[in-house]
Every structure is written in C-alpha cells, then in structure tokens.
Amino acid sequence: MASIIVGILSGLAAVVIKNATHFIQLLLEGKLVNEYHTAFYFIFPIIGLFLVFAIVKYVLKFQPTQGIPATLFSISKRKGLMKQIQMYASLILAPITVGFGGSVGLEGPTVSTAAALSSNLSRLLHMNQATRTLLIGCAAAGAMSSIFKAPIAAIIFAIEVFSLDLTLVSLIPLLLASVAANLTSYLFFGSDVLLPFKISETFTIGDLPLYILLGVVAGFVSIYFTVVYDKIQQFFDGFTSPLKRLLIGAFGIGLLIYLIPPLYGEGFDLINNLVQGNPEKALQNSFFNIDPTNVWALIALLLGLVIFKVIASAITFGAGGVGGIFAPTLFMGSILGFCFAKIINTLSFLSNPVSESNFTLVGMTGLMAGVLHAPLTAIFLIAEVTGGYQLFLPLMITAAISFSLANYFVPHSVYAMELGRKGDLITHNKDHAVLTLMNVKSVIEKNFVTIYTEMTLGEIVHNAIIKSNRNIFPVLDRKTMQLQGIILLDDLRPIMFDQSLYNNVTAQELMKNPPAIINLEDDKMTVVMKKFQETSAWNLPVISENKYIGFVSKSKLLTAYRRKLIAFSGR
Structure with missing residues (x-):
C-alpha cells in the first residue's frame, strides 16, 4: 500500500513539475521570442537564475542540491532521511530554472521530490532503514515511469542507480509504484509521450x-x-x-x-x-x-x-x-x-x-x-x-x-x-554498501589509559597498568596531545617486575609505532576495514587533526558490522 501511495505521489510530482515548466516555457519562448526578438534568449536565463537565487535566499532559506546525488547521499549517510523542505523545494525551483531557459532536465528534481515524499512518509509510518530505502527506490521508479511512460525501464533505473537488491520482496513494491505512477501520468497526459516515435526500419x-x-x-x-x-x-x-x-x-x-x-x-x-x-x-x-x-x-x-x-x-x-x-x-x-x-x-x-x-x-x-x-x-x-x-x-x-x-x-x-x-557511495557490493553506511565515530573506544613520553617504567606500572583493564596504551606528547606511539602489555611483561629499571627506562624508549593509524577526517569505514585486514591488528589508534582520540577494536567493528548488515538487509 505504501508503494502504491508513493507511486501516485511520484506521478503527481512529475505532472506538476512538467506542466509548470512547459507553461513558463510556452509563455516566454512561444510569445516573446517568436513575436519580438531573439535577444530574450539572453535575458530569460538570467532572470530565471536570479529568481531562483532570491527564492532560495529569502523564501526557502535552503539550497537544494542536485536531485539524484542528494538522494544518494541521504541513503548513504543519513539512513534515507530527507528534510521536509526537499518535498517542495525542487517542485518550485526546477520549473523556474528550466522554464526560463536553464539548460538542464526535469528528471532529477522529480526523483528528488518523490524521494523526499517517500522518505517522510516512511518516517510517518515508523519504517526501518531498509524499508525506507526501498520506498525511496519506489519513488525513483515512479518518477521515471511517470515521465517516460516506461514502467520496466523505471524499475531498472531504481535498481541500477540506487543499488537496490533485486529480490521478490523488493520487486513487488517497485512494480506497484511504477504502475501507479504510470497510471497517474495517463490520467493527466493521456497517451502523450516525450519520444513519440515507433521503429519502422529494422536492424540489419x-x-x-x-x-x-x-x-x-x-x-x-x-x-x-x-x-x-x-x-x-x-x-x-x-x-x-x-x-x-x-x-x-x-x-x-x-x-x-x-x-x-x-x-x-x-x-x-x-x-x-x-x-x-x-x-x-x-x-x-x-x-x-x-x-x-x-x-x-x-x-x-x-x-x-x-x-x-x-x-x-x-x-x-x-x-x-x-x-x-x-x-x-x-x-x-x-x-x-x-x-x-x-x-x-x-x-x-x-x-x-x-x-x-x-x-x-x-x-x-x-x-x-x-x-x-x-x-x-x-x-x-x-x-x-x-x-x-x-x-x-x-x-x-x-x-x-x-x-x-x-x-x-x-x-x-x-x-x-x-x-x-x-x-560515501552505496554500491551493489553488499559488503561495501554496509561499510559505507557505518560511521567510524560510532565504534571508537576511549577507555584507554594514556601514557606520556617522559613517564618512567615505575609510573607506567602504578598509573597505567594497575588502573587499566586493556592491554594496549597510547603514548602521547603531553603538550600537543599528539600520538607518539603505543605500548603493549606483552612488551612490558618481561621487565615490569624488575624494580631496578623503574626510574631508568621511559615510555619513549618502550613505545613502538602502531601498525596503522586511523584518521577520523579522511578514512572511511572501508579504509578502516582494509587497514585491519592488512595489519592483522586487534586495535588501531584514531587521530583527529593530528591529536589522539581513542582506539577502534576489531571485535567492536565486527559487531557493529553485523548489526548494520542485519538492518541493511531488513531481516
């Protein structure tokens, strides 16, 4: 039922955007240009873009990005959640842009509008992320089906561009949305199509x-x-x-x-x-x-x-x-x-x-x-x-x-x-898709006792080893809080009971370089997983702006991966 509703809404969005655009274009190009002067070709796009700028800045106060990339981003990084303003921003701005001569198309804004409608409908119905993503795919299929009156191609478009899994569970909603949007388009436009041509010459x-x-x-x-x-x-x-x-x-x-x-x-x-x-x-x-x-x-x-x-x-x-x-x-x-x-x-x-x-x-x-x-x-x-x-x-x-x-x-x-x-791109590779949906910040652990470079072995034993339940310690520069290295408990065991070394050996002498470092700003989850695979490490330190943040452990990473995989698959 939700997919049928999304299909109808997608069809209506396509009808509104298309009719509004063609009305503006017919009014401007059909009258002023043909009856007066071609110089209007220079003026109209400028007027249109200034109108869009004014509406964005003073009315909507929201700058919509390109339709399909914005939808892909919401699926990849926002769990399919789209702002309510996205339901009507493109509905207003796209006809002005294209109607006044902007050299772009209407398919992207239609898909974006339909996707925002489906996203907010899924929130209203308290649907999970997997179902919400599927409904966004239904919206994309519905939008394309309504525009081109090509229901099969519309379903394939949703699967290819939005990397949806083609299963029987997903196929039925996509079919229903595509057909509903197509029928909505027929209701308003009849049998008119964008490409009214039939093949007469066969392939040789x-x-x-x-x-x-x-x-x-x-x-x-x-x-x-x-x-x-x-x-x-x-x-x-x-x-x-x-x-x-x-x-x-x-x-x-x-x-x-x-x-x-x-x-x-x-x-x-x-x-x-x-x-x-x-x-x-x-x-x-x-x-x-x-x-x-x-x-x-x-x-x-x-x-x-x-x-x-x-x-x-x-x-x-x-x-x-x-x-x-x-x-x-x-x-x-x-x-x-x-x-x-x-x-x-x-x-x-x-x-x-x-x-x-x-x-x-x-x-x-x-x-x-x-x-x-x-x-x-x-x-x-x-x-x-x-x-x-x-x-x-x-x-x-x-x-x-x-x-x-x-x-x-x-x-x-x-x-x-x-x-x-x-x-940040979701792909048909399910492993890569799940990793893309994960956030590095969600798996960072900060309950590691820190050691400073000038600390002696005695200070390390009394202030770190005794107080910590972890077997790895980050070594920092006390002034800059930058990571200098790591010390493993296994490396300390041979000397930690030799009290003669307590005042003679410092952390700087005991530390070693970590097998790899995770950069919070640059490393996506796919890169993090690759670093664990290449180093066979169990814990890797995380830095942000060259300062130590915490560690990511392989066990927590795999647990989070399993949970995200279950949520992504909708099972």
Missing part, C-alpha cells in the same frame, strides 16, 4: 560494425561529458560568494543560449526532430546564418550542440539552478547518433544508407550508458518508449561498449562522482 546484421564504432565514440563522448562537467563544477565551487557564482553563471548561460538557441531548456523538441528526420529545425533562430540544406554545415552545428550542451548544463548548475542531467544526456546522445549516421550516409561508402532514426535512438542509449553508468536503464528505456525491441542487439552492443570504456576511465557516474571520491 551488416550495420553491426557501425554500431560497435558508435559505442566507442559514445564512450569517449561520455568521458568528455563527465570530465568537463566535473571541471566546471569545481570552478564554481572555488567561489565562496554565491552572488559571484550567480553573476558569472547567469551571464555565461545567457550568452550561450543567445548564440545557440537549441540549448534552451531540456531539448526534447530537438530530439524528436532528429528522430523524425527533421534536423533543419535545430537551426531555427540561430545566431549563425547557416544554410540548413548544406549537410556539412548542419553536421557542424549539431556537433557544436554536443560540445556546448554539457557546458551549458554545468554552468546552469554552477549558477545555482536546479535540474538534472538525464535530459542533457539524451540530448547529446541523440545528436551524436544522428551525426554519426549522417556522416556515413554523406560519405556514401555503403551500398545501402543506414537508418538515421535508428542511430539517433542508439546514440541516446550509448551516451546514457556511459554518462549515467546505467546501461540496462539505457537499453530498456529507448526500447520501451519507442517500441524498438527489434533494436535490442545494437542497443545492447553500443551500451555495453560505451559503459565499459567510460567506466574504465571514469569509475563513477556524474550522479555518484562526488560521493564516490569521498567513499
């Missing part, structure tokens, strides 16, 4: 080498997408002033969209034009006076869109806009596939021309697999929304090659890049 085995080559090209373009996106985000992160980020980003995206109008908004109109064989519509209102009948000029402009779309998207995010990168990925992939086929047909080295529509669809799959690291989602989404199941073989080949190539050079998707670098 002679095109197989070309699809392999397309997979390679898509893989390298995926790497370009990820690297450029990351670099631009790091550039904007370097500014401490939000206003400075806003000014640079807003004027940057305004200029880009004025020069290249197809970068305005999501870009699904251009995708549909390419799939239906009307690429010249991509040149409308262009700043550059290019003849659309010139094939090479057309290809050059379209490839320019591939190069600049990721830049426009990253700048939109850097300026404070709210959106997603799912739509930009489809946008770039469709152009890539179309241009690939167009170049082949123009060069005319084949006896029969290849299907430009089919390559457009497969290009979307290739880039989605490489950028999002979701090859199964990419395959089933394109196949499901277009009825292109006869393209399954090229879809699989291109997605597999693109994903493998991108994954080799960039181990994490755009969604998971920052979390992956920090070691």
Whole structure:
C-alpha cells in the first residue's frame, strides 16, 4: 500500500513539475521570442537564475542540491532521511530554472521530490532503514515511469542507480509504484509521450560494425561529458560568494543560449526532430546564418550542440539552478547518433544508407550508458518508449561498449562522482554498501589509559597498568596531545617486575609505532576495514587533526558490522 501511495505521489510530482515548466516555457519562448526578438534568449536565463537565487535566499532559506546525488547521499549517510523542505523545494525551483531557459532536465528534481515524499512518509509510518530505502527506490521508479511512460525501464533505473537488491520482496513494491505512477501520468497526459516515435526500419546484421564504432565514440563522448562537467563544477565551487557564482553563471548561460538557441531548456523538441528526420529545425533562430540544406554545415552545428550542451548544463548548475542531467544526456546522445549516421550516409561508402532514426535512438542509449553508468536503464528505456525491441542487439552492443570504456576511465557516474571520491557511495557490493553506511565515530573506544613520553617504567606500572583493564596504551606528547606511539602489555611483561629499571627506562624508549593509524577526517569505514585486514591488528589508534582520540577494536567493528548488515538487509 505504501508503494502504491508513493507511486501516485511520484506521478503527481512529475505532472506538476512538467506542466509548470512547459507553461513558463510556452509563455516566454512561444510569445516573446517568436513575436519580438531573439535577444530574450539572453535575458530569460538570467532572470530565471536570479529568481531562483532570491527564492532560495529569502523564501526557502535552503539550497537544494542536485536531485539524484542528494538522494544518494541521504541513503548513504543519513539512513534515507530527507528534510521536509526537499518535498517542495525542487517542485518550485526546477520549473523556474528550466522554464526560463536553464539548460538542464526535469528528471532529477522529480526523483528528488518523490524521494523526499517517500522518505517522510516512511518516517510517518515508523519504517526501518531498509524499508525506507526501498520506498525511496519506489519513488525513483515512479518518477521515471511517470515521465517516460516506461514502467520496466523505471524499475531498472531504481535498481541500477540506487543499488537496490533485486529480490521478490523488493520487486513487488517497485512494480506497484511504477504502475501507479504510470497510471497517474495517463490520467493527466493521456497517451502523450516525450519520444513519440515507433521503429519502422529494422536492424540489419551488416550495420553491426557501425554500431560497435558508435559505442566507442559514445564512450569517449561520455568521458568528455563527465570530465568537463566535473571541471566546471569545481570552478564554481572555488567561489565562496554565491552572488559571484550567480553573476558569472547567469551571464555565461545567457550568452550561450543567445548564440545557440537549441540549448534552451531540456531539448526534447530537438530530439524528436532528429528522430523524425527533421534536423533543419535545430537551426531555427540561430545566431549563425547557416544554410540548413548544406549537410556539412548542419553536421557542424549539431556537433557544436554536443560540445556546448554539457557546458551549458554545468554552468546552469554552477549558477545555482536546479535540474538534472538525464535530459542533457539524451540530448547529446541523440545528436551524436544522428551525426554519426549522417556522416556515413554523406560519405556514401555503403551500398545501402543506414537508418538515421535508428542511430539517433542508439546514440541516446550509448551516451546514457556511459554518462549515467546505467546501461540496462539505457537499453530498456529507448526500447520501451519507442517500441524498438527489434533494436535490442545494437542497443545492447553500443551500451555495453560505451559503459565499459567510460567506466574504465571514469569509475563513477556524474550522479555518484562526488560521493564516490569521498567513499560515501552505496554500491551493489553488499559488503561495501554496509561499510559505507557505518560511521567510524560510532565504534571508537576511549577507555584507554594514556601514557606520556617522559613517564618512567615505575609510573607506567602504578598509573597505567594497575588502573587499566586493556592491554594496549597510547603514548602521547603531553603538550600537543599528539600520538607518539603505543605500548603493549606483552612488551612490558618481561621487565615490569624488575624494580631496578623503574626510574631508568621511559615510555619513549618502550613505545613502538602502531601498525596503522586511523584518521577520523579522511578514512572511511572501508579504509578502516582494509587497514585491519592488512595489519592483522586487534586495535588501531584514531587521530583527529593530528591529536589522539581513542582506539577502534576489531571485535567492536565486527559487531557493529553485523548489526548494520542485519538492518541493511531488513531481516
């Protein structure tokens, strides 16, 4: 029942965000730009981003992060708990960002909104962490199912991106949520779909080498997408002033969209034009006076869109806009596939021309697999929304090659890049996932008697050994409280009863270096476990800002791991 409710709420969130965005876009682009002047392409994104900035600062007083990364973070580090404000922040800000021309998508904000709704519903129903995580997955499946009317691909998306375990227990709620969201979408939109296209040209085995080559090209373009996106985000992160980020980003995206109008908004109109064989519509209102009948000029402009779309998207995010990168990925992939086929047909080295529509669809799959690291989602989404199941073989080949190539050079998707670098990412590896959910601070023990470097053997015996029930002692510098070494009780036993040494031997002479040190700021639980495995130690000291904090024992670590595994599995 909860999954059905989540599915309906996800569908409603998608309806609200989509309708609000299209209303704003139709009002602005359809009236002012077409009837007055294309200079509005420069003005609208700036106005939109300033509106988002004002609403965030003075109304919401909360800066929502990117939808899917924020949801992944809540699962990894917040036990699936999301703030109530996340239920409506993206609902307000995403339509303004995209409707005014921000070059991003609506899928991420829809998933984020639906995930926040499901998270707070699970809190209301007092559900445990495992069930809450599953409901968030149901929300993601529902959001994607409602947007694309692709219920099977939506379930696969939730499993791939959110690393859910596919069991019968989890499959039924995902199915129910996906179907409920899909029906909600039909209730409001009827049979309208984002990609209204049916495959008419079948796959021929002679095109197989070309699809392999397309997979390679898509893989390298995926790497370009990820690297450029990351670099631009790091550039904007370097500014401490939000206003400075806003000014640079807003004027940057305004200029880009004025020069290249197809970068305005999501870009699904251009995708549909390419799939239906009307690429010249991509040149409308262009700043550059290019003849659309010139094939090479057309290809050059379209490839320019591939190069600049990721830049426009990253700048939109850097300026404070709210959106997603799912739509930009489809946008770039469709152009890539179309241009690939167009170049082949123009060069005319084949006896029969290849299907430009089919390559457009497969290009979307290739880039989605490489950028999002979701090859199964990419395959089933394109196949499901277009009825292109006869393209399954090229879809699989291109997605597999693109994903493998991108994954080799960039181990994490755009969604998971920052979390992956920090070691905070949940993966399908259950052992790694459980360790990621654990917190190092929760297993630190502080009931160790400390020894200072200048203490004599006699002082150690009377002030430490007699008073402690542990067999390991940290040795600290008395002034700085920094860890200098450790002393084991086994090392003291041969001399601890020799009173002639009580005043002659100091802790500095007796101590030794620990087999490894745990840094509280830098070491995640996966690293901590690896240090225990490599050193075979039973206790390891913990430092924070170079000062001694306590010890982590292997026994407590394994006990905490077992408890977290039980909670994670929901058993």
